[in-house]
Amino acid sequence: MKMKFRIFKNILKQGFQGMWRNRGMGLASISSISAVLVILGIVLIMILSINNVVLETKTKFDEIQIFLENELTEEQLNDIEKAAKDNEGVLSVMYQSKEQALEIMKEEWEDEAYLLEGLEPNPLPNSYIVQLKDIKYADNLVDKVKNIEGVEEVKYYKDIIEKLIIFANYVRFGGVVVIGILVFVSVFIISNTIKLTVTARKREVNIMKYVGATNGYIRGPFIIEGILFGLIGAALSILIVNYGYDYFFKAVSDKLYVLFTVYLVSPAALIKDITIIFTAIGVGIGALGSLVSLKRFLNV
Amino acid sequence: MIKFTNTGKEYKNGVKALSNINLNIKKGEFVFIVGPSGAGKSTLIKLLLKEEDPTEGKIYLNDMDITKVKNRRIPFIRRNIGVVFQDFRLLPNKTVYENVAFAMEIIGAHPKEIRRRVPMILSMVDLSKKADCYPDQLSGGEHQRVSIARSIVNNPPVLIADEPTGNLDPETAWEIMKVLREINRRGTTILMATHAKDIVDSMKKRVVAIEAGKVVRDEEKGGYENEVSNI
Numbered sequence: 001m002k003m004k005f006r007i008f009k010n011i012l013k014q015g016f017q018g019m020w021r022n023r024g025m026g027l028a029s030i031s032s033i034s035a036v037l038v039i040l041g042i043v044l045i046m047i048l049s050i051n052n053v054v055l056e057t058k059t060k061f062d063e064i065q066i067f068l069e070n071e072l073t074e075e076q077l078n079d080i081e082k083a084a085k086d087n088e089g090v091l092s093v094m095y096q097s098k099e100q101a102l103e104i105m106k107e108e109w110e111d112e113a114y115l116l117e118g119l120e121p122n123p124l125p126n127s128y129i130v131q132l133k134d135i136k137y138a139d140n141l142v143d144k145v146k147n148i149e150g151v152e153e154v155k156y157y158k159d160i161i162e163k164l165i166i167f168a169n170y171v172r173f174g175g176v177v178v179i180g181i182l183v184f185v186s187v188f189i190i191s192n193t194i195k196l197t198v199t200a201r202k203r204e205v206n207i208m209k210y211v212g213a214t215n216g217y218i219r220g221p222f223i224i225e226g227i228l229f230g231l232i233g234a235a236l237s238i239l240i241v242n243y244g245y246d247y248f249f250k251a252v253s254d255k256l257y258v259l260f261t262v263y264l265v266s267p268a269a270l271i272k273d274i275t276i277i278f279t280a281i282g283v284g285i286g287a288l289g290s291l292v293s294l295k296r297f298l299n300v
Numbered sequence: 301m302i303k304f305t306n307t308g309k310e311y312k313n314g315v316k317a318l319s320n321i322n323l324n325i326k327k328g329e330f331v332f333i334v335g336p337s338g339a340g341k342s343t344l345i346k347l348l349l350k351e352e353d354p355t356e357g358k359i360y361l362n363d364m365d366i367t368k369v370k371n372r373r374i375p376f377i378r379r380n381i382g383v384v385f386q387d388f389r390l391l392p393n394k395t396v397y398e399n400v401a402f403a404m405e406i407i408g409a410h411p412k413e414i415r416r417r418v419p420m421i422l423s424m425v426d427l428s429k430k431a432d433c434y435p436d437q438l439s440g441g442e443h444q445r446v447s448i449a450r451s452i453v454n455n456p457p458v459l460i461a462d463e464p465t466g467n468l469d470p471e472t473a474w475e476i477m478k479v480l481r482e483i484n485r486r487g488t489t490i491l492m493a494t495h496a497k498d499i500v501d502s503m504k505k506r507v508v509a510i511e512a513g514k515v516v517r518d519e520e521k522g523g524y525e526n527e528v529s530n531i
Contacts, residue, residue, distance in 0.1 A: 003408040003410075006405075006410075006411075010405055207389055208406055209375075209378070211379075211403040212375045212376065212378035212454075213406040213407070214372075215372070217406060
């Protein structure tokens with residue numbers, strides 16, 4: 001056990017030495033890993049935000065609002081409610097009077113609510129709000145209800161949501177492709193850097209082999225070197241993405257687009273995931289880069 | 301200790317480097333491998349070091365069949381064999397002491413053991429005074445003695461020397477031979493490939509001559525050339 005530890009310490013030391021000797025090319029590797037991860041971060045934020053939008057719109061819009069004409073009789077109201085309820089996938093049907101609608105609107109507008117003060121008579125219509133299990137049940141219901149007398153308009157957002165989902169899928173796919181290419185490039189750059197260390201230490205490696213060093217002992221330092229490059233690159237990109245996004249987020253929310261930031265992922269929620277993902281990918285790229293170069297160079 | 305039975309090696313490009321080699325080297329023996337360049341001496345050494353696998357026959361080391369072994373086990377087989385090369389192969393950025401200690405660090409020896417053993421080996425090859433020198437401050441003979449010290453510091457039962465005197469003047473070569481003889485006297489089996497006729501002739505050790513991939517002569521207390529032509 002103690003022997004293993006000593007060997008491990010040696011390997012670690014040599015890994016650090018290799019990194020220091022190669023700091024020129026190392027810088028290139030670190031920047032390439034950082035660049036990949038920063039782009040990954042941006043794509044990730046985009047995907048998460050779009051997911052947010054989709055989710056938000058879905059919950060907001062898996063309901064249908066049936067706007068009613070004014071002055072309907074009790075009977076007409078009942079007919080409409082029945083017609084709405086009598087459908088597949090309907091969770092609930094709720095009446096919303098024009099007064100309630102105005103209250104809700106005032107709440108949503110918060111500071112600007114005073115604008116609504118002078119509205120007399122209340123221009124908002126009475127309505128039924130139908131909660132659906134899923135947006136896909138909407139078409140049926142809308143067809144049935146829209147021609148009933150007393151119904152002024154039926155509002156729902158199926159098209160928007162579908163378009164949004166398609167768009168989100170494009171972004172996801174594009175992101176994955178871009179990241180895949182970039183990961184490949186940085187593995188290549190790392191493996192070139194490690195090749196430099198291997199060549200510089202060729203003599204040493206050769207002697208090691210004859211004295212009976214295990215493959216692990218010979219490869220260890222190079223893999224450690226690659227992992228160190230990966231870790232530094234990851235740390236750098238975590239800082240960049242974290243502070244950069246924080247800055248962007250604040251700038252956007254300051255400039256009145258509060259509505260917009262609701263859909264953005266909050267920077268605080270992001271930091272933990274970003275740290276874990278970036279560290280893992282950085283280390284992975286580093287280790288893989290070393291292994292690729294070692295496979296060709298260290299055939300015993 | 302070392303046994304070749306009907307061993308042959310054909311390289312992938314079709315060159316038949318060795319064929320039908322039968323050798324039995326006992327513990328504590330000192331054996332010269334002689335023969336012209338390209339006869340197969342290097343291949344024989346490569347087979348023992350597991351750089352190459354034989355294509356025919358078997359090889360035993362320490363009563364262990366090493367004809368075919370997993371890559372993972374090769375380092376552990378090599379720890380039984382010290383190697384000395386014609387070109388010394390020292391690390392230029394390490395001192396004499398560090399070059400020798402390096403071989404012990406690799407196998408995870410205890411620092412205390414390293415501090416005890418390295419000076420002992422250095423004094424054995426008469427280099428105690430040069431322990432803190434770097435290789436470029438050493439003469440050719442000193443280079444080779446460092447390389448010998450490194451090869452035996454882990455106490456391997458077998459020492460392979462591939463033309464250890466090839467780059468040295470005759471006087472220095474004899475210095476090296478004295479060191480090797482001393483190591484052999486302490487029980488290490490030595491296998492030495494060489495072209496140095498005078499050394500082989502005056503050492504009076506077992507001589508194995510290889511020509512065109514075959515053992516053409518194997519005699520105790522032999523000379524570089526066979527006795528008929530020697531007269």
